[in-house]
Amino acid sequence: MIAAAVLLPFGLVLGNATFFEMQSRQMHHSWFRLVGWITLNWLSWALLTPPIAWLQAEFPIERKRWWSVPVHILAALILSLAKLSASVWTMQVIEPFWPIQPHVTFIQNLRDNVIQGIPRDIIVYGVILAVLTCVEYSRQIRDREVKSAQLEGLLSEAQVVSLRTQLQPHFLFNTLNGAVALVRENENESATKMLIGLSDMLRYSLETAEQQEVTLDQELEFLSMYLKVEGMRFPDRLTITESIDPAVHCALVPSVLLQPLVENSIRHGIACRVGKGQIWISAHIVGSRLSLVVSDDGVGLPANWSLSNSEGIGLANTRDRLSRLYGVEQSFDVSPRAGGGVDVRISLPYHREPMR
Numbered sequence: 001m002i003a004a005a006v007l008l009p010f011g012l013v014l015g016n017a018t019f020f021e022m023q024s025r026q027m028h029h030s031w032f033r034l035v036g037w038i039t040l041n042w043l044s045w046a047l048l049t050p051p052i053a054w055l056q057a058e059f060p061i062e063r064k065r066w067w068s069v070p071v072h073i074l075a076a077l078i079l080s081l082a083k084l085s086a087s088v089w090t091m092q093v094i095e096p097f098w099p100i101q102p103h104v105t106f107i108q109n110l111r112d113n114v115i116q117g118i119p120r121d122i123i124v125y126g127v128i129l130a131v132l133t134c135v136e137y138s139r140q141i142r143d144r145e146v147k148s149a150q151l152e153g154l155l156s157e158a159q160v161v162s163l164r165t166q167l168q169p170h171f172l173f174n175t176l177n178g179a180v181a182l183v184r185e186n187e188n189e190s191a192t193k194m195l196i197g198l199s200d201m202l203r204y205s206l207e208t209a210e211q212q213e214v215t216l217d218q219e220l221e222f223l224s225m226y227l228k229v230e231g232m233r234f235p236d237r238l239t240i241t242e243s244i245d246p247a248v249h250c251a252l253v254p255s256v257l258l259q260p261l262v263e264n265s266i267r268h269g270i271a272c273r274v275g276k277g278q279i280w281i282s283a284h285i286v287g288s289r290l291s292l293v294v295s296d297d298g299v300g301l302p303a304n305w306s307l308s309n310s311e312g313i314g315l316a317n318t319r320d321r322l323s324r325l326y327g328v329e330q331s332f333d334v335s336p337r338a339g340g341g342v343d344v345r346i347s348l349p350y351h352r353e354p355m356r
Helices: 004-023 031-058 066-094 106-166 169-184 188-207 216-233 258-272 313-329
Strands: 214-215 238-244 252-254 277-286 289-296 331-336 342-349
Touching: 004 188, 004 252, 031 066, 031 106, 066 106, 106 313, 169 188, 169 289, 188 214, 188 216, 216 252, 216 258, 258 277, 258 289, 258 342, 313 331, 313 342
Parallel strands: 238 277
Antiparallel strands: 214 252, 277 289, 289 342, 331 342
């Protein structure tokens, strides 16, 4: 419809210009036939625009896809010949240049118009392709801007959720009470370390507040700060085991990704069981993907629990961020662990540069 709306006035203007030029040369053609044929000839490009748009989507002109160029050249030749054949056929029917132009056969007319018609139509094909490419690039830029704005909002929400789970009143009071108890027992160094740990976590959260992705090393550093504080609160109940492939330390992951998952394991798994608990954190390359797993041997998932019905803000936010960042290229799964507890498995594209 848009193509027709653009081409209709263009065809009318060009048809009238051709008609009056011929009138000035004493070539008295029928206005209705001549202008109608030229306008119809240009409107035929509106019918060819959808296949050109499909070709542009399937074979975009990009540096990494140089082979799209010969595909479009071949398509331009085929569509130009088809369009030229239709144009000559309508010329045979409408006879826009009657009575001056003598009547010739379709083959003769097609042969006479091929030399001039195909180069012109290939240029028109290129113009339409260029316009469609510009429109597509503009749409992609708008989509990236919208996606970036959404991700920034989700990142801020994740930071707020993380800080809230870390500094909920009971957690803050327990940590401060633990520090006071250590001071009373003359363990000032341990109390100082606990308070410094809280300060480091806050500082790190503020420094990375605007970053959508950080290296896995940075994420593990932040997690280590959190676990040091939790380890002081549960010195005899919490064991952390890490299995990190050396090759993934520089991989990029969403910031504040692991801490909410470990927090869930501690609050809903380890803290609810009797005796010691253990959490396993692993990161490995599987093919071209980064596999992250957080497991615990806590009390496990409630009966009839499912991720889609989970009311946990941390899990829902993590799932939403992963989906928006990586689309169908990511997976996020929460399931019962063999032997008791919970497994949280994340699979992401392995990359060391920001994804576009």
